[in-house]
Amino acid sequence: MGRGWGDRMTDNPFDLTGKVALVTGGSRGLGLQMVRAFARAGADLIITSRKLDACEAVAAEVRQMGRRALAHAAHAARWDEIDRLIEVAYAEFGRIDILVNNAGMSPAVPSHEVTEQLFDSVVGLNFKGPFRLASQVAHRMNQGEGGVIINISSSGALMPLPTVVPYSGAKAALNAMTVSMAREYGPKVRVNTLSAGPFLTDIAKAWTPEAREHSNNALGRPGRPEEVVTTALYLASPLSSFTTGAIVRVDGGQ
Numbered sequence: 711m712g713r714g715w716g717d718r719m720t721d722n723p724f725d726l727t728g729k730v731a732l733v734t735g736g737s738r739g740l741g742l743q744m745v746r747a748f749a750r751a752g753a754d755l756i757i758t759s760r761k762l763d764a765c766e767a768v769a770a771e772v773r774q775m776g777r778r779a780l781a782h783a784a785h786a787a788r789w790d791e792i793d794r795l796i797e798v799a800y801a802e803f804g805r806i807d808i809l810v811n812n813a814g815m816s817p818a819v820p821s822h823e824v825t826e827q828l829f830d831s832v833v834g835l836n837f838k839g840p841f842r843l844a845s846q847v848a849h850r851m852n853q854g855e856g857g858v859i860i861n862i863s864s865s866g867a868l869m870p871l872p873t874v875v876p877y878s879g880a881k882a883a884l885n886a887m888t889v890s891m892a893r894e895y896g897p898k899v900r901v902n903t904l905s906a907g908p909f910l911t912d913i914a915k916a917w918t919p920e921a922r923e924h925s926n927n928a929l930g931r932p933g934r935p936e937e938v939v940t941t942a943l944y945l946a947s948p949l950s951s952f953t954t955g956a957i958v959r960v961d962g963g964q
Contacts, residue, residue, distance in 0.1 A: 724943040727752030730803045731946070732795075734786045734843065735813030737764035740862065740909060740938050744810055745772065747939035748946065753808065754778040756799045760785055778803070786813035787834030789842045796846055805854060808946045809847045811840035811884070812862040816877040829876045836880035841887060848895040856898035860945050861888050863905045865961040885957055892955030900954040902945050907961025908932040928963025 731748045735741040736757040745755055749772045757765045757772070757779065765781035772779035780802050784791040799806055814836045819828065844859050851857035866874055867881035885903050892901040908925050910932050925932045941960045944950050 722751070723949050724751045724947045726808070726943075726946060729753045729807040729946075730756070730799075730805055731808035731810065732756040732758065732799055732806050732847075733810040733812055734758050734784075734840075736810075737761065737768050739812075740906060740935065741810070741812040742768060743935045743939050744812065744942045747943055748808070749775045749777045749779075751943060751947075752777070753946075754803065756780045756782065756795075756803070756806070758782045758784050758786070758795055759813065785839075786843070787831070787839035789839070792839060792842045793846070796843070796850075800850070805857075806847050806851070807855075807857045809844065809857070809859045810862065810942070810946075811844055811859070813839070814862065814864075814877075814881075816864070816866065816874055818873040820873055821875050824876060832876040833880045833883075836877060837883045837887070840884060844887065844891060844901070848891055848899050848901070851899045852895045857900075858946050858950075859891070859899065859901045860942060861885075861901070861903045863888075863903045863957070865905060865907045865959070865964045868905065868957075868959075869964060888957065889955045896954055900950070902950070902953060902955070903957040904938070904941055904945060905957050905959045905961065906933075906938060907959075907964050909938060910934055925962060926964070927961060931962065933960065933962055 731753045733741050733745050736745045737759040754777050755772045757768045759765055762783035769779035769781040782795055782798055784795040861884050863881045863884050866878045867885050870878035888901050888903040938960055
């Protein structure tokens with residue numbers, strides 16, 4: 711993976727000291743949990759979402775940990791805003807070592823009621839935007855010392871459910887993108903999917919009490935936010951140096 715990456719092992723195997731990580735949708739939910747975990751592991755962070763004030767709040771938290779942080783507002787489906795995000799990130803840090811494509815949306819709407827605008831919005835945020843960001847960053851990583859891309863997908867891509875067809879289709883495309891880009895930009899760039907199941911983040915506030923306690927998976931419950939970060943750290947760290955093009959399920963055994 712380049713100097714100091716693929717063969718580096720320390721007392722802390724998740725050590726990300728000196729690395730720069732960009733997380734889309736990093737101001738809330740699973741994205742926020744990964745930002746905090748990467749910062750605790752020593753990484754500097756670029757936090758992006760549509761709301762600058764929310765990104766700034768998280769950036770302030772990261773700085774309190776002694777890390778550098780950049781907050782930048784961008785719509786993760788719009789290529790012009792994605793390109794601007796990349797330029798700002800490289801101007802500030804000089805590189806991106808870890809990219810997490812986390813931003814997404816999954817509105818439940820009967821398929822016959824899905825409008826073209828809604829379809830385009832869902833596919834744009836869950837696939838079109840991540841494709842642009844991953845392809846441009848992977849190219850730069852490949853020209854430099856390498857890096858890691860983690861695409862956050864969903865169990866809905868593997869076991870599609872009713873009323874979320876555009877979302878399931880977009881996440882399935884994201885999974886395919888992972889495999890393709892791993893081959894295209896390897897060996898210097900590793901690309902993997904973290905396929906998440908139901909997690910008790912802020913979105914769970916809208917769930918029923920039953921859904922917050924029980925889930926139709928092998929463990930019988932939704933995941934706690936801290937249970938996703940170990941997989942994210944594994945995929946971002948030297949511990950996964952021989953893992954690429956993989957779909958790693960973190961869904962409690964759905």
